Amino acid sequence: MSRNTNNDVTVIGQITSVYGVKGWVKIFSHTEPMDSILTYSPWLTKVDGQWKPLKVEAAKQHGKGFIAKLAGINDRDVARKFCGVDIAIETSLLPSLEEGEFYWSQLENLTVYTLSGQLLGRVSHLMETGANDVIIVKGDAESIDRRERMIPYLPDQVIKEIDLESGTMRIDWDPEF
Numbered sequence: 001m002s003r004n005t006n007n008d009v010t011v012i013g014q015i016t017s018v019y020g021v022k023g024w025v026k027i028f029s030h031t032e033p034m035d036s037i038l039t040y041s042p043w044l045t046k047v048d049g050q051w052k053p054l055k056v057e058a059a060k061q062h063g064k065g066f067i068a069k070l071a072g073i074n075d076r077d078v079a080r081k082f083c084g085v086d087i088a089i090e091t092s093l094l095p096s097l098e099e100g101e102f103y104w105s106q107l108e109n110l111t112v113y114t115l116s117g118q119l120l121g122r123v124s125h126l127m128e129t130g131a132n133d134v135i136i137v138k139g140d141a142e143s144i145d146r147r148e149r150m151i152p153y154l155p156d157q158v159i160k161e162i163d164l165e166s167g168t169m170r171i172d173w174d175p176e177f
Contacts, residue, residue: 023073
């Protein structure tokens with residue numbers, strides 16, 4: 001669903017570039033389904049280290065993404081200042097999940113251990129593939145090696161336990177793989 005979170009705010013997309021000359025911008029969505037990004041209001045963008053609300057006047061699907069007209073921005077040069085900026089919402093606006101379901105943002109940075117207790121590293125990010133999602137685990141100085149591993153996100157088969165309180169994930173995985 002989303003890329004990262006700091007508990008109060010969850011990133012759900014990004015402003016990628018300008019579109020046209022009247023202040024419209026192109027939007028990349030991290031939500032599933034992609035058009036869910038258009039249902040949240042207000043969007044928050046980080047300005048001078050602080051999350052500030054940003055209202056959307058209009059938005060529509062465009063190609064594989066979306067374009068949006070930001071309130072009060074009527075000029076391409078002003079809109080350009082938002083390019084590359086993350087779009088976030090208050091985490092409390094996200095729908096509740098069923099038990100055993102997680103937002104991607106909750107899984108990022110979890111410490112990953114094998115069932116035998118070997119530390120493989122931390123979840124760097126997740127990615128979608130055709131068959132199933134994949135977690136990318138990056139080793140560090142504390143782990144058994146510094147390898148990056150791509151591990152299928154298959155609850156019950158590979159992913160055996162996720163403990164958000166302790167920040168850990170236990171997996172059934174051969175570290176040599």
